[in-house]
Amino acid sequence: MDLYFIVTQLISGFTMATLLFLIASGLTLIFGVGNIFNFAHGSFYMIGAYFGYQLVSVWKVNFWIALVAAGTGAGLVGAAAEFLFLRRIYGRAQEGGFQILLTYGLILIFDDLVKLIWGTEYKSISKPSGFTGALQLGDIFIPTYNFAIIVIGLVVVVAAWWILAKTRPGRIARASAVDREMLGSLGVNVPLVLTVVFGLATALGGMAGALAAPLRSVTPGAGIEVIIDSLIVVVLGGMSNFWGAWLGAVLLGEVNAFAVAYLPAWSTLFSYLVMVVTLIFRPEGLFAPTRLRKV
Amino acid sequence: MSGRKLVAIAFVLVAVCLFSGLASAQDKLVRIGAMYPMTGRSGLYGMDSVAAAEMAIDEINGKGGVAGYKLDIVFTDSKSKPAYAVRVAERYITEDKVHFLFGVVSSGVGLAVTEVSKQNKVIFIGTDHAATELTLDNYQPYYFRVSNNTFQSMTAGAMYLKELQKERPWKTITYIGPDYAYGHSQLEEIQYNLKRFGVEYQLISKYLPKLYEPDYTSYITSIIKDKPDVLVCGFWGGDTVAFIKQAKAYGLFEKMLYFHPDAGGNYELMSAMEGEMPAGLVLSARHHNNWPDTESNRKYVAEFKRRTGRYPTYAAEGAYAGIYAIAKAVEKVGNPDNSAALIKALEGLQIKLPEDPEGFTSFIDSQTHQIVQMQAIGISEPNDKFPPAKMMLGKWKIYKAEDLLPPKELLEKRMKK
Numbered sequence: 273m274d275l276y277f278i279v280t281q282l283i284s285g286f287t288m289a290t291l292l293f294l295i296a297s298g299l300t301l302i303f304g305v306g307n308i309f310n311f312a313h314g315s316f317y318m319i320g321a322y323f324g325y326q327l328v329s330v331w332k333v334n335f336w337i338a339l340v341a342a343g344t345g346a347g348l349v350g351a352a353a354e355f356l357f358l359r360r361i362y363g364r365a366q367e368g369g370f371q372i373l374l375t376y377g378l379i380l381i382f383d384d385l386v387k388l389i390w391g392t393e394y395k396s397i398s399k400p401s402g403f404t405g406a407l408q409l410g411d412i413f414i415p416t417y418n419f420a421i422i423v424i425g426l427v428v429v430v431a432a433w434w435i436l437a438k439t440r441p442g443r444i445a446r447a448s449a450v451d452r453e454m455l456g457s458l459g460v461n462v463p464l465v466l467t468v469v470f471g472l473a474t475a476l477g478g479m480a481g482a483l484a485a486p487l488r489s490v491t492p493g494a495g496i497e498v499i500i501d502s503l504i505v506v507v508l509g510g511m512s513n514f515w516g517a518w519l520g521a522v523l524l525g526e527v528n529a530f531a532v533a534y535l536p537a538w539s540t541l542f543s544y545l546v547m548v549v550t551l552i553f554r555p556e557g558l559f560a561p562t563r564l565r566k567v
Numbered sequence: 568m569s570g571r572k573l574v575a576i577a578f579v580l581v582a583v584c585l586f587s588g589l590a591s592a593q594d595k596l597v598r599i600g601a602m603y604p605m606t607g608r609s610g611l612y613g614m615d616s617v618a619a620a621e622m623a624i625d626e627i628n629g630k631g632g633v634a635g636y637k638l639d640i641v642f643t644d645s646k647s648k649p650a651y652a653v654r655v656a657e658r659y660i661t662e663d664k665v666h667f668l669f670g671v672v673s674s675g676v677g678l679a680v681t682e683v684s685k686q687n688k689v690i691f692i693g694t695d696h697a698a699t700e701l702t703l704d705n706y707q708p709y710y711f712r713v714s715n716n717t718f719q720s721m722t723a724g725a726m727y728l729k730e731l732q733k734e735r736p737w738k739t740i741t742y743i744g745p746d747y748a749y750g751h752s753q754l755e756e757i758q759y760n761l762k763r764f765g766v767e768y769q770l771i772s773k774y775l776p777k778l779y780e781p782d783y784t785s786y787i788t789s790i791i792k793d794k795p796d797v798l799v800c801g802f803w804g805g806d807t808v809a810f811i812k813q814a815k816a817y818g819l820f821e822k823m824l825y826f827h828p829d830a831g832g833n834y835e836l837m838s839a840m841e842g843e844m845p846a847g848l849v850l851s852a853r854h855h856n857n858w859p860d861t862e863s864n865r866k867y868v869a870e871f872k873r874r875t876g877r878y879p880t881y882a883a884e885g886a887y888a889g890i891y892a893i894a895k896a897v898e899k900v901g902n903p904d905n906s907a908a909l910i911k912a913l914e915g916l917q918i919k920l921p922e923d924p925e926g927f928t929s930f931i932d933s934q935t936h937q938i939v940q941m942q943a944i945g946i947s948e949p950n951d952k953f954p955p956a957k958m959m960l961g962k963w964k965i966y967k968a969e970d971l972l973p974p975k976e977l978l979e980k981r982m983k984k
Contacts, residue, residue, distance in 0.1 A: 274792070277788070277792045280788045280792075281785060281788055281789070284784040284785040284787075284788045285785060287782075287784050288782045288784055288785065291782065380606075383606050383607070384606065387606060387610065391877070392610040392611035392613075392614045393611055393835060393838060393839070393877060394611065394804070394805055394808050394835050394838070394839035395839065396808070396812070396839045396840060396841060396843070398842075398843065399816075404816075406816060406817065406818065411791070411792075412788060412791055412792075412817070413816075413817055413818045414817070415816035415817065417816065418784070418816075484781070486812070487782075487809070487812055487813050487816075488781050488782070488808075488809045488812070488813075489608075489804075489805035489806075489808035489809045489812075489839060491607075491608050491610075491611070491805045492606055492607060492608075492610055493606060493607030493608050493610070494608075494781070494805075496607070496779075497779045497780075497781050498781055528785060529784075529785035529788075532774065532776075532785040532786055532789050533785065533788075533789040533792070536772065536773065536774045536775070536789070537773075537775070539774075539776070540746065540776070540777050
């Protein structure tokens with residue numbers, strides 16, 4: 273086996289994993305903290321990609337500024353959606369079913385809004401200057417932009433872990449996952465916490481969309497394409513577990529990269545196989561701390 | 568609500584019904600029930616098909632219609648879902664009493680709707696879905712297709728590769744295409760045709776990622792490792808855009824010839840990639856905005872641009888052709904009610920279309936009900952006449968329509984099924 277090829281394939285897997293992680297991290301945050309299953313999370317990825325397109329390709333804004341702005345924009349849309357719609361169904365009997373229906377409705381609405389604003393044509397963003405080239409590794413070139421993605425992913429996972437684990441807002445967010453009523457009686461504005469967390473989570477999704485746009489096609493319906501793989505990552509990693517989501521994404525990315533290389537006919541199967549095995553033997557997630565296991 | 572308001576609403580409703588009844592009583596109508604995806608990745612093809620069908624209808628009705636009839640079309644979102652489209656088609660037949668079913672982008676939806684057409688004996692004009700099965704294995708007398716299928720494009724593709732071997736000796740192929748009927752049949756058909764033409768080559772690897780896969784990175788590095796001389800690609804739409812963007816960064820196009828003869832030359836690729844579209848890719852599509860350079864094609868493209876503000880994707884011309892096929896058949900028969908006579912009229916029907924070069928007219932093969940058209944394969948090169956695209960195809964090689972039909976033995980074998 274060619275060592276260069278193994279390294280390239282490892283990096284390929286990592287790139288795919290990082291984008292997956294950035295999308296899935298928002299999903300796992302909302303699920304873990306707010307106990308909300310946001311089926312429309314992919315739509316915020318799509319919205320971020322379109323915001324990125326508008327800023328970079330139409331308004332000619334610097335790519336990195338646009339990246340932050342697109343994430344912020346998607347986060348604001350997310351917070352508004354939570355405030356206007358999701359907030360109304362909290363605490364209902366069978367809330368889960370309502371969440372799926374409502375967020376599915378949001379997918380359709382966002383898809384059509386995007387179509388009304390930007391049309392159905394495929395859109396594109398150029399890579400930021402300085403990241404259009406490639407590094408040579410043996411016979412293979414690896415785009416420098418892919419390295420940028422990997423680094424951004426690592427920064428996000430460390431920052432999110434630090435905020436959730438070490439800061440007061442992070443502790444409040446985690447507490448709201450455990451007992452919203454108790455938190456409320458301690459004087460914390462729980463609805464506000466949920467809106468902010470929802471906004472942050474969708475901002476992460478939006479940023480992933482803008483970051484992926486130079487590599488992918490920006491089109492209505494782009495959100496649906498990423499949501500299934502993100503769900504697999506959340507299942508692998510365990511809910512509300514940033515390191516878990518990151519490791520889950522890396523596992524999925526690498527399994528996929530090497531399955532494509534050595535068993536291409538079966539490559540699609542493997543990601544689902546990993547999920548099924550996890551669900552059967554460790555339903556709380558491969559990387560969930562053991563104490564969270566339900567008895 | 569007050570009683571007075573209710574009465575007012577009822578009055579308005581009755582008036583609306585009366586007037587709409589009056590309008591339809593004045594005109595005799597050819598009713599067409601169309602199904603196209605309006606959202607998601609294939610939404611672009613759906614919206615373009617709708618615009619082009621409306622354009623053809625305006626042209627025909629503007630000249631007074633056909634045989635005393637006006638054309639009337641209804642559009643419903645197929646949602647790209649076979650089961651849903653089947654319900655729409657059934658509703659069109661039982662409630663709207665349509666004379667023709669029309670449309671669909673996905674071959675999966677086409678295969679489902681052709682069954683409804685067969686059972687209800689209502690003619691289905693397929694405008695833009697390429698799976699060869701519809702006019703061979705799943706042939707039924709009420710189905711007609713008005714754009715080339717993958718067998719035709721892959722035959723042209725195999726001819727191109729055969730000629731290429733003389734200029735630029737190549738020996739190995741890798742294939743990548745989406746993991747469903749469309750992707751699989753292109754691979755089978757290119758292999759079948761290369762063998763039929765006696766081309767010596769080796770298929771060294773094949774990759775079938777799922778449809779709408781957003782990330783091809785691992786596939787690209789793996790293909791580069793395989794070192795084929797030619798990469799044959801079977802993606803369409805957004806998948807092609809994503810693949811080419813990602814592959815370009817890895818320098819894939821400098822390492823092998825990129826060959827994409829069915830849907831690679833679609834305009835939406837050029838417009839989405841703008842200045843980043845690589846030169847030197849060998850591509851084709853079922854209609855090109857810059858070939859043939861005829862008055863008819865220029866007029867069609869310009870009129871579409873005027874109506875929609877954008878240049879058409881190849882899907883539009885299929886819908887445009889479908890409306891003209893219906894108009895011509897109704898004109899021949901004199902009414903849209905006699906299906907048996909309409910089928911006879913459509914079989915062998917000649918229609919001059921924007922994609923036909925001088926001296927050639929598209930026609931419908933009476934045995935398979937498949938339209939027979941030329942295929943032009945070109946190479947991407949700088950051309951900014953169709954913005955936002957910065958590259959278009961050029962250095963055309965043209966393949967004669969009659970040469971692209973399946974050989975007799977294959978026809979007999981597959982139609983018997």
